Amino acid sequence: MAPPLEHRERERIPGTGTTRRSLLAGVAAAGVLGAAGCSRVATASTENGGDLLDRLKAAGVVRLGIAGEIPFGYIDRDGDLTGEAPELARVVFERLGVGRVQPVPTEFGSLIPGLNSRQFDVAAAGMYITPERCEQVLFADPDYQMLDSFIVRKGNPKGLHGYQDVVGKKARFATGTGYAEIQYAVDAGYEESDILIVPDQVAGLNAVEAGRVDVFAGTALTTREVVRKSAKAEATEPFKPLVDGEPHVDGGAFAFRLTETRLRDAFNAELRKMKRSGELLRVLKPFGFTEAEMTGLTAKELCGGGVGGSTS
Template structure:
């Protein structure tokens, strides 16, 4: 759902509820889960953290999610799903934690919520960025992603990257907290000239209504959200320029800085899933392609 600001977060099924109803559904499910497990993990004091042991004892891990398709959301049957929750179920089961419980919040509140003990891990497809790496520790990415645009059918302004959009003075929009804000600013937009909308559905609506010429998001979210649109299409994926170089982003689970043991154990299981091909089988139903599987590491994306 990342982005250094994202989101990217960021999946899509088109016959989807609005973002507000998604968050409401997640909240309801989270409340039900909380009723069955009132014990909340607190900060670890042992070197490397002892959260994994405590989660095993509790039998449940609390996932911070942002109600974003396809990264973590409530489906039409009221069930928690998305690439991150489904992956979390598999990995935490292997780690001896049988249940996952959603804790809904806005994307921009995920890191503060994690560090203030509101949940145990961020499971929201969050992009790994140097800025975020100063606040949390990341598992290695479970996917990589390029950007793409939503434009009017036929792409009348011939927009294929941020430089095109700046050159042609395209009216530009992206989502709240999305990494694409920074990508656009780096290309030459003033942040105050960017229309910020709640998510990719609102972005599609803005393009279809002619309020903007382009909406920027992840390649996955843009291609999924336009599938049933008669007025808009998505462009081919492209790598935005960051510090003058093409940037491919990666999304990952985030942990509190003290919980290195949990993060490391998570990484061990994640690598097994990558090697066996099971990771792709988990993510494919949410629109991910083999080209979006990755061997990127958190260390690379953190800049260290």
């Protein structure tokens, strides 16, 4: 969910640009629902941590900004809202006294502008927490962490296990539109102009299977899911990319407007309970998440002390 090639980001400019990964299934249905959900939410009080939580309880519904991205938040083939973020939202908001969630589909790059212009109440799209974004929105603590992985030919004939291997072995490299993996490869010394940019992980798999590239880089979750039925390709073991020379782990979270600290804090309190009990993994597991994606990271850590990582 890092250009102008900033680190840890899925689009060219924070808050703008194309989707972090492809829309995949559900785009057509999302467009239909988007037309019905494009009106703005009412102006809220910004004093004392905001009153959005009270207004959501009174209305009985929370409007979720989603990006039509599997497995994070999307409309399925039956026209139903699903994904790790919407399913988690259903559980948390019900416990906060809000019984219904309503999707507002948009492009990933429009989530922050849409949130701040009140087109929806919460961004629920598995958005990565970055210092740049933390200046624009208020993040909950991450509900998952994510490592990188490669799609390679069966047997990994070139022995590619990290971006340094890609550079050292002069492998033909591909990744997705706006993926953070672009910057990770460039940081390792790969020429950006030599990177093959494809729409999504499915196109990346096809490129590897066809021999057009040696490797496609994506998240560990998406690579392992997309190669399940492939007879020609496999996913490498997950690894931490280097950021400023240090191993880095990304974390994805719900985003709120900067004024809504009460809602963010209430959300975090329920999220922590679910982490401690193991319920969070049970909710996310149907979407391909494993114990390896569970995290104790905080928004404050990933924000680097930025506004969006502040706690009450």
